[in-house]
Amino acid sequence: MISRRLFCSALAAASVLAATASTAEERYITVSSTTSTEQSGLFGHLLPAFEKTSGIKVRVVALGTGQALDMARRGDADVVFVHDRAAEEKFVAEGFGLKRQEVMYNDFIVAGPKADPAKATGKDILEGLRRIEAAKAPFVSRGDKSGTHAAELRYWKAAGVDLDAKKGAWYRDTGSGMGPALNTAASMNAYILADRGTWLSFKNRGDLGIIVEGDTKLFNQYGVILVNPAKHPHVKQADGQKFIDWVVSDAGQKTIAEYKIGGEQLFFPNAQR
C-alpha cells in the first residue's frame, strides 16, 4: 500500500512539473515568415542583433508566403515578413495588415543539371524557361502557394508558356517547401526555381548547378507588415512596430547587408524611409 501511495504522489508530482515547466514569461513577438529567410540562416544572424538592442525575443514560424499570410489572417502572428508583393498588398487591402514596408531583396536563380540538356544557360529567365519547356526537361515546382511559387508562375506566364496546356510529366508539382523541393530536384536531376539564399545554404545539391541568374526580373522583394490590431486586439502592436522600425533602420539594414554565405551577400537592403 505504501508503494501505491508513492506511485500516486510521483504521478501527481510529474503532472505538476509538466504543467508548470518553463512558464516564465518572456517578452516576445511572433513573426510569420518564409522558409527562405529562415533556412538561408538570415534570421539566425539578424534576430540576435535585434533581441540584444530591444530585449524583445522574436519567434519565427517559417512557412510559405501564402501560409504565412493566412496564419496572420487568423491572428496567430504579430508581424509578417514575406516576399510576394501582390499577395502582401491584398493582405493590407483586406484590412489584415496596417502598412507594407519594403525591407530588402534577394534574387531567384534557376538551378539545374550541370550538363544542361535544355541548353537554358544564360541570363534571360524567360528564354531559359521557354527552352526547358521546349525540351520537356524535368522541372520541379514548389506548388505550395509560396512566394517563390507565385514568382515561378509569373515567369511562366511572362514567357508565354501556358502551363495548363503544356503541363506534362516533365513538370513536377511537389507541393513542398524550398528545401524539400531542392532535394527532389537534386535526386531527379531536374531544373528548379530557387531563391539564392536557400540555394547557397543548401548542402545536398547533387549534380545541380546555377543555370540562370542575374536577370533583373529575378529580383525578389521582401516586405514586412504589422498585423492590424483592429482585427486582432491581442497583436503586440508596440513591440511588433519596434521590430519593423529596427529592420528598416540603418542598423537593421546594415545587419542584413552583412549576412554572407561563402563570402557572398544574400540579401540586399532597400528600405525606403
Add this chain to the structure above:
Amino acid sequence: MHEFNQPLITAWQLVAGADARLADIVFLSLRVSLSATLIACVAGMPMGALLAVGRFPGRRVLIVLFNGLMGLPPVVVGLLVYLLLSRAGPLGRFGLLFSPSAMIIAQAILVTPIVAALTRQVIADAWSEYREQLRSLGAGRTRAAATLLWDGRFSLTTAALAGFGRAIAEVGAVMIVGGNIDGVTRVMTTTIALETSKGDLPLALALGFILIALVLAINALAYALRGWAQRKWG
C-alpha cells in the same frame, strides 16, 4: 557505407561535445512527449479499463473507435489543434498556439487512443481471469477497473511506451501547432525535418540516430524496471 559513417561520426561529435543547443532540443522533446504520454495515461488508462470491464450502451462502438483512432494521422491532429488554438479559433484567447503546451495537447490527443486501446486489451485479459473473484469479494465494475489497473501496472508500461514512442517520433502535429520556432518549440523531429529541408542530410541523419538511441534507452530502462517489478511481485 560512407552515407552512414558520416552521420554516425556527426552524431557522436554532437553527443560528445555536449552541444548545448542539442541538449535543449532533446530536453524539450522529452518534456513535451513525456508530458503528453502522462496526460494520455491519466486519461486513457481509466477509459481503457472501463471499456474492458464495463457494460454500457455504446461500448462496442467506443472500442472500435479507439482501435481505429490508434492510426490517427498526426497532421490531422495538428491541424485540428491548430484551428482550436488559433487566435481565430474557439480556444484562441488562451494564446497557446506555437508553445510547448500546444505541442503537448496535440500529442496527448494523438496518443490517448493508443494508450486506451492497449490498456483495454491488457485489462480485458486480466478481467477474464479476475472477474469471478473480484465480483465475489463485492467489487463493482468501477472498483474492479481500478483494481485491475493497479494490478496490471507492470504490463501497462507497454501501453505507455507505445504511446511515448508514437509521441516522440511524430513530426506532423508538433510542426503545425509548435511552428518549429528556434529555441521555443523546436524538437528533435522538427529539427530533423528542417535539416532535411536544408539538404544537410548527414546532420539530419545524425539527429535521427540520436533520437533512435534515446527511444531505445528509454525502452530498455522501462523493460528493465518491468522485469525487476515482475520478479518482485510475480
Add this chain to the structure above:
Amino acid sequence: MGAWLAIDHLGLTEGGTNIIDDVSLTLAAQRTVILGPNGAGKSTLLRLIHGLLHPGSGRMHWPGVLTQAMVFQRPVMLRTTALANVIYGLKLKGHTAAESEQRARQALARVGLEQLAQRPARLLSGGEQQRVALARAWALEPQLLILDEPTASLDPASSREVERIITDIAAGARILMTTHNLGQARRLAEEIVFIDRGRVVEQTPVGQFFCLPQTGAAQRFLKEEIP
C-alpha cells in the same frame, strides 16, 4: 436444524444445453459436499448460489440472509503482499483500514501464514496462495463459505492443510463445496448432494452415500472413482 436454503426448480441453459436442469434442493446441513462427474454442473450450481450467475428459471429461497464468501479452484492473487490481498476484501466490505489490517493479520495467522504476510502473494506456492485465499474469505467472517474444488490443483500435503483450515472455518460457518477427492468428501461432509447432467440425483447423509448409494448413477460414480 432448519433449512438455510431452499432451491426451487432452478434451471440454466446455455447454447441449448441444460447445464442446470430443474434442480430442487433443500440445504440444511452445516457441511455439504456436492459430488458428481465432470461437467455435471457442480461449479455452475455453486456460482448460481453465490450469485455470480443468474438462473434462467426457478428461484432460490433464503430463510435468513447469509453473508457469503467463495474460494475458487485457482486462487486469484493481486500483485501485492499476502496481507494486502486479505485487506482488499475487507476494505471492499467497508471496514476501516486499521480494522481491516487487524482482521487480516488474524486471518493469516489462522491459516498459518503470519510469517509470510509481507511476501508478494503471487510468488507464494500454490498451496500457500490457496491458504491466503482462504484467509481472505475467512476474514470476512461469512456465514456461508462456498468452495469450488479448493484442493484440485494442490499436492497432498497442501491439500491436507487446506482441509484442516476448512474444518476450522466450518466451526463457525456453513460449508458448501465441491471436490473430486472422495476421501476429502467423506472427511468433511455431513451431507452429500450427488448431481449428474445438471440434475440432483441423490441427497443423503455422508455415511449412507458411501456405504449404500441409493441410485445406480451414484453407484457407478463411486465404482469409477474408487477402483
